[in-house]
Amino acid sequence: MIIVMREPIKQEDIDAVVEKLHSVGAEAHISRGQYKTIIGVIGDRETVMQIPFEAYAAVEAVVPIMKPFKMVSREFSPEPMTIRVGNTVIGPSTFTVIAGPCSVESEEQILEAARLAKMAGATIFRGGAYKPRSSPYAFQGLGEEGLKILAAAREQTGLPVVTEVLDPRDIDVVAEYADILQVGTRNMQNFLLLKELGRIRKPVFLKRGMSATIEEWLMAAEYVAKEGNHEIILCERGIRTFETATRNTLDISAVPVLKALSHLPVMIDPSHATGRRDLVEPLTRAGLAVGADGVMIEVHPNPSQALCDGPQSLNLQEFAALMKDLKTICPAFGREL
Numbered sequence: 001m002i003i004v005m006r007e008p009i010k011q012e013d014i015d016a017v018v019e020k021l022h023s024v025g026a027e028a029h030i031s032r033g034q035y036k037t038i039i040g041v042i043g044d045r046e047t048v049m050q051i052p053f054e055a056y057a058a059v060e061a062v063v064p065i066m067k068p069f070k071m072v073s074r075e076f077s078p079e080p081m082t083i084r085v086g087n088t089v090i091g092p093s094t095f096t097v098i099a100g101p102c103s104v105e106s107e108e109q110i111l112e113a114a115r116l117a118k119m120a121g122a123t124i125f126r127g128g129a130y131k132p133r134s135s136p137y138a139f140q141g142l143g144e145e146g147l148k149i150l151a152a153a154r155e156q157t158g159l160p161v162v163t164e165v166l167d168p169r170d171i172d173v174v175a176e177y178a179d180i181l182q183v184g185t186r187n188m189q190n191f192l193l194l195k196e197l198g199r200i201r202k203p204v205f206l207k208r209g210m211s212a213t214i215e216e217w218l219m220a221a222e223y224v225a226k227e228g229n230h231e232i233i234l235c236e237r238g239i240r241t242f243e244t245a246t247r248n249t250l251d252i253s254a255v256p257v258l259k260a261l262s263h264l265p266v267m268i269d270p271s272h273a274t275g276r277r278d279l280v281e282p283l284t285r286a287g288l289a290v291g292a293d294g295v296m297i298e299v300h301p302n303p304s305q306a307l308c309d310g311p312q313s314l315n316l317q318e319f320a321a322l323m324k325d326l327k328t329i330c331p332a333f334g335r336e337l
């Protein structure tokens with residue numbers, strides 16, 4: 001943060017600002033130019049921002065320049081992070097494919113989907129047991145029963161599973177069955193949920209809020225990291241724009257922007273981003289090209305019968321074709337599939 005002082009300036013005004021900064025443990029670096037006196041502040045942003053410097057008569061402007069996120073920033077850890085889940089590695093040398101249906105509908109559907117996802121080459125399986133539906137009358141998921149079915153799919157295929165947790169009260173039960181806990185777009189700023197997820201020792205798959213800026217998203221990740229859980233995977237899943245051709249707009253530029261700001265792995269979800277199965281493959285390629293560490297794709301044994309998100313789900317043949325395509329192009333980007 002920079003504090004620009006009003007001219008003409010008196011030494012006692014500078015002293016008052018410096019003293020206040022020192023009282024909260026911050027450092028002040030004074031620079032007296034020909035026309036302006038500027039005080040550079042180093043210290044905890046949250047604490048410093050609490051001080052109402054704008055109300056000081058001698059202060060002309062307060063300019064925040066510090067990044068509000070620390071533990072998830074590149075400065076904190078310059079090397080990109082690698083996260084291991086079972087036999088799967090998420091990080092800079094691999095392109096991780098997470099596949100599976102939107103929701104767990106039955107044991108038969110899940111076991112079939114997991115078996116074929118594995119055969120096609122997916123390395124993590126997904127499926128929602130707790131579904132965040134816009135309508136309270138829509139299918140809400142099978143809950144713990146769904147978690148048990150996911151665990152059975154892992155048992156049969158060896159694929160780790162990721163599933164969404166909606167409510168802090170469900171964290172323990174979800175963590176008992178799942179390998180990675182997902183925070184959906186609608187909960188990206190559920191700070192209570194984020195803090196509680198910071199206390200577990202399983203990776204968190206943090207989707208971008210559909211109206212969240214990249215900075216807000218990284219602050220959400222910071223909530224998790226601050227409590228001690230540093231294994232966070234960011235997933236760009238489309239944001240709301242004026243465009244109606246797709247369900248949301250995949251912000252592909254978020255991937256390299258995040259890579260510059262943070263060491264956390266970044267994935268994309270072209271299924272929820274577009275709502276259209278025909279766009280899943282081209283956007284997966286785009287994600288790979290801009291440096292994403294992987295992709296989350298909705299795959300259903302029978303999309304026309306899906307209880308949720310059928311129009312964006314690939315059937316298993318379509319998914320196998322996409323995997324074949326990725327096998328050819330991943331090496332060009334220095335990534336193992």
Ligand code: PEP
Pocket residue numbers: 102128132164183184185186207237269272
């Ligand atoms: C999901 O992955 O099942 C989901 C609901 O995604 P999002 O939170 O991105 O809408």
Ligand code: MN
Pocket residue numbers: 102103272298308309
């Ligand atoms: Mn879905």
